[in-house]
Amino acid sequence: MGCAAPNTLEAGEVFRLENIGKQYRRGGVRIDALRDFSLALRGGEVLGLLGPNGAGKTTVIKLLASLLQADSGQLYWRGAPLRGKRHLGEVGLILEGRGALNERLSTWENARYFCALRERPFDPGHFDELAALLDISDRHAPVRQLSTGNKLKSALLVSVIHRPSVLCFDEPTIGLDLFGVASLERLIRYVAARGAAVLISSHDLRFVEQLADRVACVCRGRKVFDGPRQEFLAVEHAYQLQLDSDPAGLPALPAPFAWRTDEAGAGRLDLRDHAELCTVLAAIIGSLPAARGLQVAPVTLQAKYQALVQQVGVAA
Numbered sequence: 001m002g003c004a005a006p007n008t009l010e011a012g013e014v015f016r017l018e019n020i021g022k023q024y025r026r027g028g029v030r031i032d033a034l035r036d037f038s039l040a041l042r043g044g045e046v047l048g049l050l051g052p053n054g055a056g057k058t059t060v061i062k063l064l065a066s067l068l069q070a071d072s073g074q075l076y077w078r079g080a081p082l083r084g085k086r087h088l089g090e091v092g093l094i095l096e097g098r099g100a101l102n103e104r105l106s107t108w109e110n111a112r113y114f115c116a117l118r119e120r121p122f123d124p125g126h127f128d129e130l131a132a133l134l135d136i137s138d139r140h141a142p143v144r145q146l147s148t149g150n151k152l153k154s155a156l157l158v159s160v161i162h163r164p165s166v167l168c169f170d171e172p173t174i175g176l177d178l179f180g181v182a183s184l185e186r187l188i189r190y191v192a193a194r195g196a197a198v199l200i201s202s203h204d205l206r207f208v209e210q211l212a213d214r215v216a217c218v219c220r221g222r223k224v225f226d227g228p229r230q231e232f233l234a235v236e237h238a239y240q241l242q243l244d245s246d247p248a249g250l251p252a253l254p255a256p257f258a259w260r261t262d263e264a265g266a267g268r269l270d271l272r273d274h275a276e277l278c279t280v281l282a283a284i285i286g287s288l289p290a291a292r293g294l295q296v297a298p299v300t301l302q303a304k305y306q307a308l309v310q311q312v313g314v315a316a
């Protein structure tokens with residue numbers, strides 16, 4: 001691996017993977033888990049890492065957590081080539097929906113133990129604050145006696161008790177009920193507001209959509225998108241106007257807008273943003289009675305993501 005400093009250190013950048021290649025071998029067959037993959041994590045930013053099964057997301061997190069070594073490329077910590085495992089004292093990790101708790105100990109004891117392991121002081125006030133945020137009541141019961149969702153909450157608390165600069169949450173919603181997911185959202189907003197870089201890898205797109213400032217999408221080991229969430233949502237359009245019938249009877253739209261019809265002959269109009277939506281609605285407001293079956297459908301992260309993955313799958 002090369003050891004050069006990165007060309008630029010982005011504002012707030014804590015961790016960076018640059019031009020990473022990572023291969024596995026299975027039964028004599030080479031698997032390219034990551035190919036020329038670059039990604040930067042910045043303090044205070046929540047990054048949603050998306051990708052289909054086997055795309056390479058967990059491999060990214062394992063590289064950051066020094067559980068794997070890259071075959072090519074370079075990792076940087078605050079702009080300097082990453083050496084050894086010293087940075088791990090500043091990292092919090094949930095891997096494949098689990099933490100690394102000692103289940104014979106309580107949440108409180110685990111928190112104390114992990115602070116000692118990471119050479120950070122244990123702050124009981126901070127523990128209480130996090131426990132309240134995550135709605136953890138059983139703080140002194142051995143973790144093995146807790147339900148699956150409450151074990152995960154305990155692991156989440158322990159992953160942030162040492163005030164890490166980088167948090168990696170791989171599938172952090174598995175086993176959490178509606179209220180558990182809400183407390184996880186509170187926790188992520190709390191740590192990001194205090195300057196931590198948060199990476200969430202999840203198949204729960206609604207969860208990512210709620211929280212991520214930025215989205216990166218990986219397919220077959222290659223990054224296919226990296227940008228603000230709004231940009232991801234507006235890759236092509238952010239809204240679709242949907243009629244339940246042929247638009248032929250409606251007055252012409254202002255240029256450059258034009259209805260198209262779907263396979264059933266119903267009118268469809270893709271709009272990039274709210275301003276375009278307002279322009280078109282203003283133009284047809286007088287004919288809305290004729291357009292009775294009109295719906296404005298916001299385009300969700302899920303729809304964008306499906307379209308992107310299908311497009312890459314076809315092109316690959």
Ligand SMILES: Nc1ncnc2c1ncn2[C@@H]1O[C@H](COP(=O)(O)OP(=O)(O)OP(=O)(O)O)[C@@H](O)[C@H]1O
Pocket residue numbers: 024025026031032033051052053054055056057058059060
């Ligand atoms: N230890 C391993 N040995 C061999 N192949 C592996 C190993 N770990 C991962 N892979 C392969 O590397 C590729 C990327 O795996 P990875 O776990 O990073 O994907 P992922 O995006 O996290 O997938 P998922 O969403 O299913 O968790 C896959 O093809 C996977 O089968």
